Amino acid sequence: xxxxxxxxxxxxxxxxxxxxxxxxxxxxxxxxxxxxxxxxxxxxxxxxxxxxxxxxxxxxxxxxxxxxxxxxxxxxxxxxxxxxxxxxxxxxxxxxxxxxxxxxxxxxxxxxxxxxxxxxxxxxxxxxxxxxxxxxxxxxxxxxxxxxxxxxxxxxxxxxxxxxxxxxxxxxxxxxxxxxxxxxxxxxxxxxxxxxxxxxxxxxxxxxxxxxxxxxxxxxxxxxxxxxxxxxxxxxxxxxxxxxxxxxxxxxxxxxxxxxxxxxxxxxxxxxxxxxxxxxxxxxxxxxxxxxxxxxxxxxxxxxx
Amino acid sequence: xxxxxxxxxxxxxxxxxxxxxxxxxxxxxxxxxxxxxxxxxxxxxxxxxxxxxxxxxxxxxxxxxxxxxxxxxxxxxxxxxxxxxxxxxxxxxxxxxxxxxxxxxxxxxxxxxxxxxxxxxxxxxxxxxxxxxxxxxxxxxxxxxxxxxxxxxxxxxxxxxxxxxxxxxxxxxxxxxxxxxxxxxxxxxxxxxxxxxxxxxxxxxxxxxxxxxxxxxxxxxxxxxxxx
Numbered sequence: 463x464x465x466x467x468x469x470x471x472x473x474x475x476x477x478x479x480x481x482x483x484x485x486x487x488x489x490x491x492x493x494x495x496x497x498x499x500x501x502x503x504x505x506x507x508x509x510x511x512x513x514x515x516x517x518x519x520x521x522x523x524x525x526x527x528x529x530x531x532x533x534x535x536x537x538x539x540x541x542x543x544x545x546x547x548x549x550x551x552x553x554x555x556x557x558x559x560x561x562x563x564x565x566x567x568x569x570x571x572x573x574x575x576x577x578x579x580x581x582x583x584x585x586x587x588x589x590x591x592x593x594x595x596x597x598x599x600x601x602x603x604x605x606x607x608x609x610x611x612x613x614x615x616x617x618x619x620x621x622x623x624x625x626x627x628x629x630x631x632x633x634x635x636x637x638x639x640x641x642x643x644x645x646x647x648x649x650x651x652x653x654x655x656x657x658x659x660x661x662x663x664x665x666x667x668x669x670x671x672x673x674x675x676x677x678x679x680x681x682x683x684x685x686x687x688x689x690x691x692x693x694x695x696x697x698x699x700x701x702x703x704x705x706x707x708x709x710x711x712x713x714x715x716x717x718x719x720x721x722x723x724x725x726x727x728x729x730x731x732x733x734x735x736x737x738x739x740x741x742x743x744x745x746x747x748x749x750x751x752x753x754x755x756x757x758x759x760x761x762x763x764x765x766x767x
Numbered sequence: 768x769x770x771x772x773x774x775x776x777x778x779x780x781x782x783x784x785x786x787x788x789x790x791x792x793x794x795x796x797x798x799x800x801x802x803x804x805x806x807x808x809x810x811x812x813x814x815x816x817x818x819x820x821x822x823x824x825x826x827x828x829x830x831x832x833x834x835x836x837x838x839x840x841x842x843x844x845x846x847x848x849x850x851x852x853x854x855x856x857x858x859x860x861x862x863x864x865x866x867x868x869x870x871x872x873x874x875x876x877x878x879x880x881x882x883x884x885x886x887x888x889x890x891x892x893x894x895x896x897x898x899x900x901x902x903x904x905x906x907x908x909x910x911x912x913x914x915x916x917x918x919x920x921x922x923x924x925x926x927x928x929x930x931x932x933x934x935x936x937x938x939x940x941x942x943x944x945x946x947x948x949x950x951x952x953x954x955x956x957x958x959x960x961x962x963x964x965x966x967x968x969x970x971x972x973x974x975x976x977x978x979x980x981x982x983x984x985x986x987x988x989x990x991x992x993x994x995x
Contacts, residue, residue: 500865502946509964509965514949517949527950527951529865529948529950529951530948530949531865531946531947531948532947532961533946541864541865541946543855544853544854544855544856544859544864545854545855545859546853546854546864546865547865667964668964670964670965670966671964674964674966693966695966696966720854720855722862
């Protein structure tokens, strides 16, 4: 009996190891002669189609294979930390600072900085046309609008609802920052109480999916302008508030220290700030939506470098 | 409703015109899940025969555990593979996270219990007399195992096909360890998930139709096998 056990164990081990080695060797796609650059980016950039638009241009210019995975900013930075991504393109200043402080990044060659900004737009608060909480038209700041939504939501959770990304994305980070600036403890007052009271919902999904959920629920939500414009055709939601300094949304790119293709990552940073690409970014979406989804880098608004 | 009809007709257009993107994604799905199914078979058929043909303490418990793992959540397998193979993980040196290789490994892990369990139960269906006859005629242990495997081949094949079905239709593991990278790790299920969340239903529906069609083929083959 003992012997049989041993035989089985050895047999399993041998077969498993052989199989795994086979996968490792055969699985490496041979057609990938080109250098691969792995980019972890945010869903708000990807869902608009901007990356699909830029991908081919970059690949031709640098003879590379650009592989883009779209995740929330939190997940994208996590891939960067482990080195599973070579470079991240994200939009959450607080999480980016933590990433850089944690020594997970390296300087971009031509910019002498870890975090290089390359585009911006604005977050907007969108909601049902009827605007049951009444946040539009009164020149409210984003903080005041959030306070109003919370008050009305507490009073009438059936008609006034707020849908949150709830996924540690850049947009979620911005939302948390606004709740905090409005005087609330996000975890206790909003996530905790709001969920129990039934007016605050977290989807845990990307921006597009969250907009679709808000649309189904006739709820308010915070979204980047680019994704909203790209989805507007499928939505009954309308922009209700789009001014106020806190709504600025800056996109940056950071090279990951633990990544593999760091030279190619430098190329991507240079690429995103190259004048011709900046012009393409400024014009992206204009024919389709009548207005730009992103604005090109601006030193005053985005900061240096 | 008109919106849905519009998407559906567009989807059929994509299928009929053999849209390159649809073909590419469907082909990648078939390649990845086919490889996973083949590797899992290589592991499970010999291992299943071994477990079936030996008596040992805890055999019942082992089979119970294997059967429990039939319904292991796909995201849990994804998490396991991610933790193991991420560059920060113990097997990170291979650098395979966000590649098709990681997806193959994930699917092998996912369907191995299913294939193993179904192989064992298929072999259990073979009459004991056949084994006894073979042994009395002087067949070696290996020859006996081979004979039993041959006797049960249709039931075993049915298990393999079910395993393939589970591999090609899962989304949780593929999304986590593959990252849904266009042109590299985007398969039918992750593409459907992305396109639905993007509100672009045409491609999602086209791929959904292909998946359903595959399920139909699998069903027909299974029925044929069971009639033998």
